[in-house]
Amino acid sequence: xxxxxxxxxxxLTLNNKDQTIKxxxxxxKKRDHxxxxxxxxxxxxxxxxxxxxxxxxIFKEIEKLPLETVLQIExxxxxxxxxxxxxxxxxxxxxxxxxxxxxxxxxxxxPLPIFSDQEYSEEIRLKYRFLDLRRNKIHNNIILRSKIxxxxxxxxxxxxxxxxxxPILTSSSPExxxxxxxxxxxxPGKFYALPQAPQQFKQLIMVSGFDKYFQIAPCFRDExxxxxxxxxxxxxxxxxxSFVEQEDVFKIVEELFVNxxxxxxxxxxxxxxxxxxxxxxxxxxxxxxKPDLRNxxxxxxxxxxxKRDDVNFEIFKKLVSKGSIVRGIVTKNTSEKPRxxxxxxxxxxxxxxSSGLAYFSIENPDKLSAKGPVGKFFSDKSLKEIMTKxxxxxxxxxxxxxxxxxxxxxxxxxxxxxIASELNLIDENVFSFCWVVDYPMFEIDENTxxxxxxxxxxxxxxxxxxxxxLSEPLKLKAFQYDIVCNGIELSSGAIRNHKxxxxxxLFEIAGYSMEAVDEKFSGMINALSxxxxxxxxxxxxIDRIVMLxxxxxxxxxxxxxxxxxxxxxxxxxxxxxxxxxxxxELYISKRKK
Numbered sequence: 001x002x003x004x005x006x007x008x009x010x011x012l013t014l015n016n017k018d019q020t021i022k023x024x025x026x027x028x029k030k031r032d033h034x035x036x037x038x039x040x041x042x043x044x045x046x047x048x049x050x051x052x053x054x055x056x057x058i059f060k061e062i063e064k065l066p067l068e069t070v071l072q073i074e075x076x077x078x079x080x081x082x083x084x085x086x087x088x089x090x091x092x093x094x095x096x097x098x099x100x101x102x103x104x105x106x107x108x109x110x111p112l113p114i115f116s117d118q119e120y121s122e123e124i125r126l127k128y129r130f131l132d133l134r135r136n137k138i139h140n141n142i143i144l145r146s147k148i149x150x151x152x153x154x155x156x157x158x159x160x161x162x163x164x165x166x167p168i169l170t171s172s173s174p175e176x177x178x179x180x181x182x183x184x185x186x187x188p189g190k191f192y193a194l195p196q197a198p199q200q201f202k203q204l205i206m207v208s209g210f211d212k213y214f215q216i217a218p219c220f221r222d223e224x225x226x227x228x229x230x231x232x233x234x235x236x237x238x239x240x241x242s243f244v245e246q247e248d249v250f251k252i253v254e255e256l257f258v259n260x261x262x263x264x265x266x267x268x269x270x271x272x273x274x275x276x277x278x279x280x281x282x283x284x285x286x287x288x289x290k291p292d293l294r295n296x297x298x299x300x301x302x303x304x305x306x307k308r309d310d311v312n313f314e315i316f317k318k319l320v321s322k323g324s325i326v327r328g329i330v331t332k333n334t335s336e337k338p339r340x341x342x343x344x345x346x347x348x349x350x351x352x353x354s355s356g357l358a359y360f361s362i363e364n365p366d367k368l369s370a371k372g373p374v375g376k377f378f379s380d381k382s383l384k385e386i387m388t389k390x391x392x393x394x395x396x397x398x399x400x401x402x403x404x405x406x407x408x409x410x411x412x413x414x415x416x417x418x419i420a421s422e423l424n425l426i427d428e429n430v431f432s433f434c435w436v437v438d439y440p441m442f443e444i445d446e447n448t449x450x451x452x453x454x455x456x457x458x459x460x461x462x463x464x465x466x467x468x469x470l471s472e473p474l475k476l477k478a479f480q481y482d483i484v485c486n487g488i489e490l491s492s493g494a495i496r497n498h499k500x501x502x503x504x505x506l507f508e509i510a511g512y513s514m515e516a517v518d519e520k521f522s523g524m525i526n527a528l529s530x531x532x533x534x535x536x537x538x539x540x541x542i543d544r545i546v547m548l549x550x551x552x553x554x555x556x557x558x559x560x561x562x563x564x565x566x567x568x569x570x571x572x573x574x575x576x577x578x579x580x581x582x583x584x585e586l587y588i589s590k591r592k593k
Contacts, residue, residue, distance in 0.1 A: 009025045009041050020099075021096065022073070025043035027065060066107060079094060111127075112124050112131060117137045123564070141557055141558045152256070163214055166195070170201075180221075185585050206240055207532045217236055217237075221234075225564075228544055234543050237542060246536065260545070269430070270432040275434045276435045278438040286298070290484050293432040295426055295487075296420070296425055357415060359399045362383065437481045439482075441477060460496060480494040491538050494538075496534075496535050
């Protein structure tokens with residue numbers, strides 16, 4: 001028996017009635033009723049209500065103890081009266097009458113309350129993260145994270161995957177985000193890089209003859225923070241498979257996610273066979289390659305209608321004549337919405353940096369007409385054509401945007417989510433997964449106007465590989481795919497290009513010489529030259545998976561020790577200055593700003 005406790009604070013039930021027990025934990029809350037003092041004792045496992053009456057000698061001593069004092073109590077398990085039972089606690093039918101106590105650790109004045117889950121400043125929460133983690137909601141989030149990772153490991157092993165560890169100190173990569181660099185003492189002037197992902201290593205594992213690899217892998221990227229992205233480091237379920245096609249990867253990942261989300265959430269899965277949406281179609285219908293399929297609103301291209309003579313909306317017509325596009329969103333049965341609703345959407349669009357959203361509502365079934373600021377510019381015939389094109393009916397409203405393709409896509413993607421939120425169209429009680437597939441292999445850089453890889457340069461292009469037509473590279477599709485849930489991208493993946501000769505040709509299109517490829521990707525190219533199997537994989541983000549299942553909006557709520565928005569660890573004071581002697585050992589000198 002432990003000298004500190006016979007039971008945990010989440011364990012005692014009616015079966016323990018009249019037993020003398022020991023508990024150890026933190027004082028979570030106190031309620032002083034004058035002649036009775038109630039004290040909730042908390043540990044990792046739960047809460048137990050303890051009670052002492054003023055007739056006991058130790059009453060005054062316990063009464064003075066501050067919250068979060070670490071306490072050991074000894075006493076008898078008592079049955080609560082029916083009207084005092086707490087059905088929200090496993091221990092809610094009993095309480096412990098305190099007979100002895102011992103202070104195991106005292107506490108300073110608390111900088112934030114522990115027993116409450118109220119919102120608190122992020123700076124305080126991260127500086128005192130060890131206290132923040134005692135709070136019920138975030139404590140449970142971290143427990144959930146552990147259970148999710150354990151479940152994933154178990155499932156991956158069932159599917160025949162083996163877990164291997166890849167290096168943390170590696171070489172810098174010229175692709176992707178900024179690297180975190182680590183100076184080498186034994187190799188002065190040279191640097192390691194922390195891996196942005198185990199991408200090249202997991203491919204090398206396949207080349208080495210291992211068939212199914214996975215790892216709960218730490219990844220390091222020197223990039224800015226967002227609500228769904230941690231600055232500095234994050235974890236992903238990294239996996240790779242040999243002798244597979246795209247559908248083989250999808251089958252494993254779909255089965256894993258269906259089992260995972262059914263296990264840890266009561267929400268409904270909208271699809272157990274995830275829809276496959278081509279990239280071009282996703283950008284057209286949703287304005288984004290991260291579509292939230294819970295949202296029923298879709299975007300429709302109506303550019304051709306603005307080339308008609310009976311449409312007098314001159315602002316849009318002039319822009320269309322110069323190459324702009326027009327796309328719109330239809331909202332059902334919204335014509336009777338107050339003017340403030342439409343003005344609010346238009347103001348929101350202007351706040352987003354656009355010139356606004358044009359709109360009109362379709363009304364009057366006897367003589368078709370359009371109500372709204374721009375409705376007068378459309379003839380009866382053009383309105384009918386818009387209604388047919390957009391599947392609109394009397395009483396519906398059309399919102400429209402005109403501009404270059406990327407501007408319209410961005411605005412209407414956000415507008416789609418904004419309008420759906422305003423109209424309460426999104427079902428918060430479902431998870432909707434999809435695959436976005438058929439990404440273009442190349443794209444034009446908006447600044448340099450040069451051809452570059454659009455996604456992953458190591459991906460296998462689609463088509464007859466032995467007779468691939470590279471004369472029109474912008475038409476080339478790749479076996480690249482993203483998995484998306486509720487508008488959140490969980491991962492990118494691809495079937496890899498395992499043919500060095502083809503890789504050289506593709507890199508040449510993007511402006512890399514053979515010598516440059518050999519220099520920058522020497523390990524990969526060299527390994528692929530010795531007989532590489534067809535292989536592919538994916539790497540879903542653990543943090544984002546947990547965020548979805550914990551129903552949190554911010555990734556820091558599911559990360560044990562996160563950094564702040566400026567990539568600082570306020571608790572450990574990192575990054576920090578280092579001793580001059582350390583720098584000398586590394587042959588590094590600091591330059592003044």
